[in-house]
Amino acid sequence: MNTNSTQVSNPIVSLRCTGLAYHHRKKPLVSDIDVDIPSGKLTAVIGPNGAGKSTLLRLLGGLLPATHGAVLLDDIALDAIPAAERARRIGWLSQFPPAELPLTVLDYVLLGRRPSLGSFGRASDDDMRHVNRALASFDVADMAARPWRELSGGERQRAALARLLAQDAPLWLLDEPTNHIDLKHQALLFRRLREEIDGGRTVVAVLHDLGPAAQAADHVLLMSGGHVIASGPPQDALRADTLSRAYDWPVDVRIDSGRWLVDVGA
Numbered sequence: 020m021n022t023n024s025t026q027v028s029n030p031i032v033s034l035r036c037t038g039l040a041y042h043h044r045k046k047p048l049v050s051d052i053d054v055d056i057p058s059g060k061l062t063a064v065i066g067p068n069g070a071g072k073s074t075l076l077r078l079l080g081g082l083l084p085a086t087h088g089a090v091l092l093d094d095i096a097l098d099a100i101p102a103a104e105r106a107r108r109i110g111w112l113s114q115f116p117p118a119e120l121p122l123t124v125l126d127y128v129l130l131g132r133r134p135s136l137g138s139f140g141r142a143s144d145d146d147m148r149h150v151n152r153a154l155a156s157f158d159v160a161d162m163a164a165r166p167w168r169e170l171s172g173g174e175r176q177r178a179a180l181a182r183l184l185a186q187d188a189p190l191w192l193l194d195e196p197t198n199h200i201d202l203k204h205q206a207l208l209f210r211r212l213r214e215e216i217d218g219g220r221t222v223v224a225v226l227h228d229l230g231p232a233a234q235a236a237d238h239v240l241l242m243s244g245g246h247v248i249a250s251g252p253p254q255d256a257l258r259a260d261t262l263s264r265a266y267d268w269p270v271d272v273r274i275d276s277g278r279w280l281v282d283v284g285a
């Protein structure tokens with residue numbers, strides 16, 4: 020990941036949830052979500068298993084339709100934005116990249132360019148520039164010719180991130196992007212995310228590891244029981260008492276010489 024950040028074209032201006040809820044068979048999976056997600060920043064969505072993090076992310080991406088309230092992207096309700104336009108504006112990384120695809124890594128990353136390909140679907144020099152930059156950025160260039168199904172879990176995750184970068188959408192929604200990734204590539208991923216933010220991209224990422232989340236994020240949404248129970252910069256949203264309540268487990272957080280330290284009770 021030694022490429023520099025480039026400016027994102029057409030960055031998003033605002034992303035807002037108003038009275039947002041999703042009910043499944045009359046059961047609320049998330050509800051009463053009223054939050055502004057800062058543009059051009061990294062927002063970490065944290066909280067215990069089943070808190071509603073992935074559901075919220077899917078609502079933000081329009082993968083689930085809100086049953087109440089709305090998600091407003093640049094002041095337009097998501098369901099009023101045509102699907103093709105949404106695909107250009109929103110990049111999505113799922114919790115589990117597909118395991119079986121009859122593609123090489125290069126083919127898979129090229130799929131990221133599909134929302135912007137012309138009617139004949141042929142990759143231009145500009146598409147290939149995006150793809151090659153993306154492959155290099157996530158350290159998968161030397162795997163470009165390999166069959167997708169032969170990759171390890173972490174290699175697959177890095178290739179999925181490369182596809183996302185190739186897509187070049189101004190909003191990224193990442194569901195546990197560090198899944199399966201070793202420590203070097205996690206560090207490189209957070210560095211890349213910061214460079215993308217500096218280039219104007221907006222990133223919302225579900226993260227489980229509180230230390231890296233606190234260190235990397237500009238903004239935090241803490242979820243519990245389908246609600247956002249704290250929202251703000253890490254120093255405001257990450258309080259030991261609120262975290263301990265949310266996780267139903269003792270958690271202590273503090274900043275020492277600029278590093279966030281998280282202690283989890285034994």
Ligand SMILES: Nc1ncnc2c1ncn2[C@@H]1O[C@H](COP(=O)(O)OP(=O)(O)OP(=O)(O)O)[C@@H](O)[C@H]1O
Nearest residue numbers: 043048066067068069070071072073074075225242
């Ligand atoms: N398709 C579905 N049908 C019914 N219930 C669902 C469905 N998807 C999720 N849920 C439930 O909604 C709640 C929130 O799930 P969600 O996946 O959003 O949690 P999460 O915070 O992302 O959890 P995790 O950290 O375990 O990934 C959970 O109780 C889950 O069982």
